[in-house]
Amino acid sequence: MTPPVRIAQLSCGPEYSGIQHEIDAAAREVGGEIFFPDVALKDIRRDFDKFGLDVRSPDLKLTIARAMALVEGRVEADAVFIATCFRCAEAAIVRNELRRYIHENSKLPVVSYSFTERTTSGTLLTRMEALTTIARRRALLARETQQGITLGVDSGSATTKAVVMKDNRIIGTGWQPTIEVIKSAQEVIAHALQEAGITRDEVQAVGTTGYGRFLVGREIHADLIQEELTVNSKGAVYLANRQHGPATVIDIGGMDNKAISVMDGIPGVFTMGGICAGASGRFLEMTAKRLGVDITELGPLSMKGIGGRVPMNSYCIVFGTQSLVNALAAGSTREDVAAAACHSVAEQVFEQQLQEVDIKEPVIMVGGTSLIEGLVFAMGELLQTKIVVPPYSQYIGAVGSALLVSGFIKDD
Amino acid sequence: MVKVFIYPATSLILSDMVARFGHTPLSSATAIRERIQTAGLESAPLQITPDEPKKGLKWAAVEVPAGVRGRMSLYGPMIGECEAAIIINDADLAFGCMGCARTNELIKFLIHQKEIPKLELYYPKNEEEGVKFVAAIKRFLTELGASK
Numbered sequence: 001m002t003p004p005v006r007i008a009q010l011s012c013g014p015e016y017s018g019i020q021h022e023i024d025a026a027a028r029e030v031g032g033e034i035f036f037p038d039v040a041l042k043d044i045r046r047d048f049d050k051f052g053l054d055v056r057s058p059d060l061k062l063t064i065a066r067a068m069a070l071v072e073g074r075v076e077a078d079a080v081f082i083a084t085c086f087r088c089a090e091a092a093i094v095r096n097e098l099r100r101y102i103h104e105n106s107k108l109p110v111v112s113y114s115f116t117e118r119t120t121s122g123t124l125l126t127r128m129e130a131l132t133t134i135a136r137r138r139a140l141l142a143r144e145t146q147q148g149i150t151l152g153v154d155s156g157s158a159t160t161k162a163v164v165m166k167d168n169r170i171i172g173t174g175w176q177p178t179i180e181v182i183k184s185a186q187e188v189i190a191h192a193l194q195e196a197g198i199t200r201d202e203v204q205a206v207g208t209t210g211y212g213r214f215l216v217g218r219e220i221h222a223d224l225i226q227e228e229l230t231v232n233s234k235g236a237v238y239l240a241n242r243q244h245g246p247a248t249v250i251d252i253g254g255m256d257n258k259a260i261s262v263m264d265g266i267p268g269v270f271t272m273g274g275i276c277a278g279a280s281g282r283f284l285e286m287t288a289k290r291l292g293v294d295i296t297e298l299g300p301l302s303m304k305g306i307g308g309r310v311p312m313n314s315y316c317i318v319f320g321t322q323s324l325v326n327a328l329a330a331g332s333t334r335e336d337v338a339a340a341a342c343h344s345v346a347e348q349v350f351e352q353q354l355q356e357v358d359i360k361e362p363v364i365m366v367g368g369t370s371l372i373e374g375l376v377f378a379m380g381e382l383l384q385t386k387i388v389v390p391p392y393s394q395y396i397g398a399v400g401s402a403l404l405v406s407g408f409i410k411d412d
Numbered sequence: 413m414v415k416v417f418i419y420p421a422t423s424l425i426l427s428d429m430v431a432r433f434g435h436t437p438l439s440s441a442t443a444i445r446e447r448i449q450t451a452g453l454e455s456a457p458l459q460i461t462p463d464e465p466k467k468g469l470k471w472a473a474v475e476v477p478a479g480v481r482g483r484m485s486l487y488g489p490m491i492g493e494c495e496a497a498i499i500i501n502d503a504d505l506a507f508g509c510m511g512c513a514r515t516n517e518l519i520k521f522l523i524h525q526k527e528i529p530k531l532e533l534y535y536p537k538n539e540e541e542g543v544k545f546v547a548a549i550k551r552f553l554t555e556l557g558a559s560k
Contacts, residue, residue: 009451011451011452012452012479012511012512013452013477013478013479013480013482013511013512014451014479015450015451015452015455015456015460015482016452016456016460016464016465016478016479016480016482016483016511016512017460017462017465017477017478017479017482018459018460018461018462018463018464018465018478018482019462019478020451020460021459036448036449036450036451038447038448038449039447039448040446040447040448041444041445041446041447041448041505041506042446044448044505045505055513056513057511057512057513057514058453058505058509058510058511058512058513059452059453059511059512060513062448062452062453062511085477085478085479085480086477086478087475087476087477088477088479088480088514090513090514091477115478116465116478117462117464117465117466117478117481117482118462
C-alpha cells in the first residue's frame with residue numbers, strides 16, 4: 001500500500017472556524033495525511049524572533065516557528081498547506097511571507113488558502129490533489145515529450161475539450177460547451193479522433209482532467225485522472241516551449257481561476273480562486289451576450305476600445321454587468337464596454353490571486369479566455385510584461401493530459 | 413462564591429488559584445503543552461462546528477474572521493456570565509495563551525465594558541515582581557469573597 005503524502009498544515013483559526021475536519025477529509029480523499037509539525041513551546045519565541053515578523057497572534061507565531069522547522073529540516077514533510085482566516089490582515093501577511101519563504105528555501109510544494117466557516121472539503125479537493133500529485137508524481141511531471149498515440153480530455157465547467165497527440169504532435173482536437181458531462185466528452189473525443197484520422201483502438205493511453213475528470217475518466221477507462229493545476233502547468237510550459245526554468249501560468253476559467261508559479265514544469269506555489277464569478281470567464285460570456293457578439297468576437301472588439309472610459313463600480317458579476325448596461329445607455333461604445341469588461345476581470349485576478357504567487361517571466365496565459373485578446377492585453381498592462389499565449393492554449397488541459405499519460409503507455 | 417473570568421482563559425495556574433479561594437473560574441479546559449502537536453496552541457478540546465462562528469455573530473460582525481467568531485461563541489457567554497475578572501497582559505506562552513490576537517482584543521474590551529470587580533496585571537519579569545503578582549491576585553480573590 002502506498003504511504004500517504006504527509007502534508008504539513010501551517011494555520012491559524014481552522015479549528016475555531018469549525019473546518020479542520022474538512023481539511024482532513026480533503027487530504028484523505030487524495031491519499032494525503034494532514035499533520036501539525038511538532039515544535040517545542042520554548043522554541044517558538046526563538047524562531048519567531050529569528051524570522052523577524054512581529055505579529056501579535058500566538059498561533060501565527062506558532063505557524064512561523066513551524067515553517068522554520070520545515071525549512072531547516074527539523075521536521076520532514078512532503079508538502080505544505082498554509083491556511084488562515086479570510087479577512088484577517090495579520091494572517092494574510094504571515095500567509096504570504098511564509099509561502100514565499102518556504103518556496104525560496106525548500107523544494108516543498110505549497111498551497112495557501114484563506115477560509116471561512118463555509119469552506120468545505122470539496123472546495124479544497126483540487127488543491128490537495130495537486131499537492132499530493134506534485135509530491136508523489138515528480139517523475140511523471142518531469143516528462144517533456146509526448147510519445148505514441150494518446151488522448152487527453154479536459155472536462156471543464158464551461159467547455160469540454162479533447163486532443164489526440166501522436167509522436168509529440170497534436171493531430172486532432174475537439175471542443176464544445178459542457179452540457180451533459182459524459183455525452184459532451186464522447187462527442188469531443190469522436191471529433192478529435194475523426195480529425196486525427198485514427199480509431200479509438202489505436203489510442204495507447206488516455207488521460208482526463210477538469211471538473212468532470214473522475215466521471216469521464218471512469219467512463220472512458222482513463223489511465224491517468226489528474227487535477228488541472230498540475231496538468232495545465234505542464235501543458236502550458238510544453239506548448240510555450242518553456243519547460244526549463246521559472247514561469248507563471250494564468251488560467252482564467254469558466255468557474256475558477258488558477259495562478260501557478262512553475263519551476264521546470266512543476267508547480268511550486270499555486271492559488272485557485274472560485275468565490276467570485278465577476279473574475280471569471282463567465283463574466284466575459286455575459287458581456288459578449290449583452291453586446292450581441294459571439295464570445296470569439298469580444299477580443300477583437302475590446303482591442304478597439306478604451307476601458308478607462310467606462311466607469312465600473314463593482315467587481316460583482318451582477319452589478320458589474322449593470323455598470324456595463326448603464327454605460328451603454330449613457331452612450332459608451334461597445335468597444336469601450338468590451339475593453340472595460342476585460343480590464344475588470346484582469347484586475348480582479350491581479351488583485352486577488354496574482355499577489356499570492358511569485359510572478360516570474362515568462363507569464364503564460366492559457367485556457368479559452370486566453371483567446372480574448374483584450375483580456376491578455378489588460379493582464380499584460382497590469383503585470384507590465386508581454387504575455388505568452390501558446391498555440392492550442394484553449395486545449396491546455398487536454399494537451400497536458402495527453403502529454404503526461406504517454407508515460408503510461410505499456411511496452412508491448 | 414464569585415464567577416471569575418480569567419484571561420488568558422487557558423491559564424491553569426490562574427484557574428487553580430481562583431478555585432482555591434472558593435470561587436468559580438470561568439476558563440477554557442485546555443492546557444498549553446510543552447510540545448505543540450495540535451493545529452493551534454490552545455486547540456479546542458471539543459470539535460467546533462461551522463455553527464459556532466455563526467453563533468459568534470452575537471459578539472462580532474460577519475466581516476470579522478471566522479476564527480474570532482468561533483472563539484467568541486465559547487468565550488462570549490462566559491464574559492456575559494462572569495461577576496469578576498482577572499486579566500494578565502503579556503503573559504508567557506507557558507502561563508497560558510489564546511491563539512488569536514484579535515479575539516484577545518475583543519475579549520479584553522468586553523470585560524472592560526462590564527462594571528464588575530477587575531484585576532489587571534502584567535506578567536512578572538523577575539522574582540520580585542512574581543511575589544507581588546501572586547500577592548495581588550490573592551488579595552483580589554480574598555476581597556471578592558469578603559464583598560460577597
